[in-house]
Amino acid sequence: MVAAATEPTEATKSNANTRLRLVGDFIRANERPLKAAATLLRGALTESRVAGGSMGTSVPDGAVIQIAMAAEPMKRGDVVAFLAADKTLVHRVRWRGHMPSARNWLLTQGDALVLPDAPVKGDAVLGRVEAVLTAAQRRQPTHQFHLPRRDRALSLLVFACSVVLLEIHPHLARWLIERLRGLEYRKNWTEALLYGRTPRPSTDPPRPPRGSALALTIATACCRLGAWARRMPGATQGRRMRWWESAQRVLGAVCTEALSREEKSQLTVRIYDFFPGYYRTITDQLHPWEGPWFERRLPVPPASVLVGASGVGREAVVLAQRGYRIDALEPAPDFVAISQRALGDGTPVYPLSYEDLNTLLLDPPAPGQEPAQHELQNVRYDAILLGSGSLTHVLDPLQQQRLMQACTRLCPTGPILASFFCDDDAGSKTRVGAATRMGRRIGRALAALRGKPLEGTDRLSYRPHSGFAYTFTPQQVEALASCVGRTVTWEPGTSGGFRCVTLLASG
Numbered sequence: 068m069v070a071a072a073t074e075p076t077e078a079t080k081s082n083a084n085t086r087l088r089l090v091g092d093f094i095r096a097n098e099r100p101l102k103a104a105a106t107l108l109r110g111a112l113t114e115s116r117v118a119g120g121s122m123g124t125s126v127p128d129g130a131v132i133q134i135a136m137a138a139e140p141m142k143r144g145d146v147v148a149f150l151a152a153d154k155t156l157v158h159r160v161r162w163r164g165h166m167p168s169a170r171n172w173l174l175t176q177g178d179a180l181v182l183p184d185a186p187v188k189g190d191a192v193l194g195r196v197e198a199v200l201t202a203a204q205r206r207q208p209t210h211q212f213h214l215p216r217r218d219r220a221l222s223l224l225v226f227a228c229s230v231v232l233l234e235i236h237p238h239l240a241r242w243l244i245e246r247l248r249g250l251e252y253r254k255n256w257t258e259a260l261l262y263g264r265t266p267r268p269s270t271d272p273p274r275p276p277r278g279s280a281l282a283l284t285i286a287t288a289c290c291r292l293g294a295w296a297r298r299m300p301g302a303t304q305g306r307r308m309r310w311w312e313s314a315q316r317v318l319g320a321v322c323t324e325a326l327s328r329e330e331k332s333q334l335t336v337r338i339y340d341f342f343p344g345y346y347r348t349i350t351d352q353l354h355p356w357e358g359p360w361f362e363r364r365l366p367v368p369p370a371s372v373l374v375g376a377s378g379v380g381r382e383a384v385v386l387a388q389r390g391y392r393i394d395a396l397e398p399a400p401d402f403v404a405i406s407q408r409a410l411g412d413g414t415p416v417y418p419l420s421y422e423d424l425n426t427l428l429l430d431p432p433a434p435g436q437e438p439a440q441h442e443l444q445n446v447r448y449d450a451i452l453l454g455s456g457s458l459t460h461v462l463d464p465l466q467q468q469r470l471m472q473a474c475t476r477l478c479p480t481g482p483i484l485a486s487f488f489c490d491d492d493a494g495s496k497t498r499v500g501a502a503t504r505m506g507r508r509i510g511r512a513l514a515a516l517r518g519k520p521l522e523g524t525d526r527l528s529y530r531p532h533s534g535f536a537y538t539f540t541p542q543q544v545e546a547l548a549s550c551v552g553r554t555v556t557w558e559p560g561t562s563g564g565f566r567c568v569t570l571l572a573s574g
Contacts, residue, residue, distance in 0.1 A: 320506025
């Protein structure tokens with residue numbers, strides 16, 4: 068139920084600004100704004116009209132309410148007006164936090180709603196609703212609206228889970244409730260669950276398969292545990308790190324066997340987008356081997372260069388500072404925003420993966436479907452730089468060939484610069500430990516339950532914080548170059564299992 072709130076016209080810069088603006092909206096919506104402001108600040112009663120039926124008969128739609136600023140904390144059962152997101156809501160307090168971390172938090176809910184509101188802090192409460200004024204009478208908001216029995220049972224279950232999470236950590240409760248309310252808004256899942264009604268069709272973009280989402284949850288938990296193990300010194304730090312490394316080997320083996328290549332690629336993108344270490348190391352410095360390589364192989368500025376998998380924009384920013392005209396690709400949404408801020412509005416950062424680029428440039432439209440229109444279909448570049456190590460995250464050999472074809476179409480005569488993991492000995496076998504063997508058994512069992520056929524995974528490996536990687540052999544790289552009529556130049560400066568090459572056009 069909304070009381071005297073208007074939608075914001077521009078993004079707010081801080082929570083304090085949001086609160087001030089919404090209080091102002093609340094005051095301006097009254098018929099006598101100066102009187103409302105004075106009474107609200109003085110603690111006397113102020114009136115406002117509500118809209119919506121979320122409180123049922125407790126506070127009916129269109130009723131006028133009287134709000135008073137209360138000196139004592141709100142208690143369970145009080146009907147309060149509070150600021151939430153971009154609205155002023157009037158709902159009932161169902162729980163007040165007791166643990167130290169949740170002591171200043173409230174859990175509210177409309178009497179006619181099944182799901183509670185996201186937890187709010189006590190300082191977001193404008194005041195207690197002292198009276199409800201209708202055409203016939205003036206009364207206190209004491210009457211409860213009774214939900215049907217099934218709705219009450221589901222509401223109680225969700226409320227109990229929310230209370231437990233609120234006492235553990237308020238932001239966990241907020242996360243759960245926001246997900247449930249968002250799903251209710253999109254699909255009306257409560258009625259589908261309780262009464263078997265068909266849920267509303269989703270308007271969301273397609274999400275990654277369930278296996279990838281579950282794997283991401285486990286992978287992010289392992290990332291956080293690893294960061295915690297590194298930060299916490301002590302006599303047991305070595306033991307903690309060994310446990311963490313064993314857990315990563317188990318997770319990598321499970322995902323290698325249980326997920327498809329598409330799911331592995333999606334999981335890799337989402338791990339990059341999640342891992343906080345990449346955001347803490349944003350820099351505009353090149354690696355020692357990159358500077359000489361770029362000077363040797365890239366055409367002179369102001370040549371146009373496409374940077375694939377630009378990440379947080381490190382290479383693209385340096386090249387732009389040197390006078391190159393830069394376009395960029397990046398599949399991770401948060402990285403797209405960071406790259407765009409670093410490069411400025413004049414440099415486009417397209418939210419595309421290499422697989423998306425292949426589809427856009429190489430695949431004809433389906434019968435009856437209009438061809439896709441995109442700027443990249445008509446542009447040509449003087450050089451293409453595949454971001455540091457990004458080629459190694461193209462897991463499907465067919466997609467690797469298609470990427471070379473797409474790059475050659477965008478850059479017919481210029482160089483293509485790429486770096487990747489490479490193993491000179493294609494037949495080398497690494498020792499498999501107990502953790503990996505156990506993970507493989509679990510992964511194969513999950514693959515059988517999912518009906519997923521086993522895939523050849525000898526060249527794939529799972530790496531903490533960077534997901535899945537494909538390890539090339541020199542012969543495979545030479546074959547990729549020959550399929551588009553290019554020659555391979557192996558560049559100096561890298562060693563071990565990481566190599567960089569330049570694919571030169573004929574002549």
